[in-house]
Amino acid sequence: MRVFVTGASGFVGSAIVRELLQAGHTVLGMVRSDTAAEALSQTGAEVYRGNLNDLESLKNGASQCDAVIHTAFNHDFSRFKENCEDDRKVITAIGSVLAGSGRPFVITSGVGIMNYGKALTENDNPPASDVAPRAASEEAANALAQQGVKTYIVRLPPTVHDKGDHGFVPMVIGMAKEKGVSAYIGEGSNHWPAVHRLDAAVMYRLIIEQQPAQRIFHSVAEEGITFRRIATAIGEGLHLPTVSKDGKEAEAHFGWFMHFASINCLASSEQSRKTLGWKPVQNSLLEDLVPGVYF
Structure with a gap:
């Protein structure tokens, strides 16, 4: 298959590109910069210059391929709601050239937008986007499905880990370095699910x-790791004390990240594993929180 991949130079997207190429597929990968284009070209993928603001370029790229995998997303959290609505527009634009074609379109969402006091399954639906802005992506995919587009939703956990990660775990590490302690909130009993990016890449390939x-699929290798265990591993990695913080002390430590540090989201991937035959084989998150990977 020839697969159009958005975010092809990103942390998850680049792993998907390599996974697809190793399985014998060809890839048309969308990138923005010259540096990203050079790196993508060296993998053997075909470079496609475009960006999320150019909807026509997205439609053109999708129209040339047998399948589309959409991983690109603007992670500027200062305009998070706007970025989520922009993702709705991107998904809608790409889907407009796929309707009735039978070509699969895989979009990316997250399990962290749901907290229902139980282990989430693929049958659970997020609240509306006016409550959980990131749900806009799933709403767009569901609308396209009603229009005859073969859409799939991959929900990633709060941490997709591996060397080169620039997501939540490095942010928590940075805060620990800055404050001189590794912290968790209260008892630290809230849970973060996790997956290694190479395992996640396999799931995207299996779907198409x-x-x-x-x-709907959950790319979750570990159902939930307590934030206290994560903070403790970070403290050990940095040779810093690990402490509990509450209230204003926690807010002072985590700042704008307080919401994410508080996420309590157990997530099951049982249905996804059974349907696809998906078996995560890479390191766990705590196994990666060692010198040479995160330190």
Whole structure:
């Protein structure tokens, strides 16, 4: 298959590109910069210059391929709601050239937008986007499905880990370095699910190859790791004390990240594993929180 991949030079997208190429597929990868184009070209993928603001370029790229995997997202949290609405526009634009074609379109969402006091399954739906802005992506995919687009949703956990990660875990590490302590909130009993990016990449590939009847998948290798365990591993890695913080002390430590540090989201991937035959084989998050990977 020839696969159009947005965010092809990103942390998750680049792993998907390599996974697809190793499985014998060809890739048309969308990148913005010259540096990203050079890196993508060296993998053997075909470079496609475009960006999320150019909807026509997205439609053109999608129209040339047998499948589309969309991983690109603007992670500027100072305009998070706007970025989520922009993702709705991107998904809608790409889907407009796929309707009725039978070509699979895989979009990316997150399990962290739901907290229902139980282990989430693929049957659970997020609240509306006016409550959880990131749900805009799933709303767009669901709308396209009603228009005859073969859409799939991959929900990633709060941490997708591996060397080169620039997401939540490095942010928590940076705060620990700055404050001189590794912190968790209260008892630290809130849970973060996790997956290694190479395992996540396999799931995206399996979806476009198998195109199953199931439409929502959880790319979750570990159902939930307590934030206290994560903070403790970070403290050990940095040779800093690990402490509990509450109230204003916690707010002072985590700042704008307080919401994410408080996420309590157990997530199951049982249905996804059964449907796709997906078996995570890479390191766990705590196994990666060692010198040479995160330190």
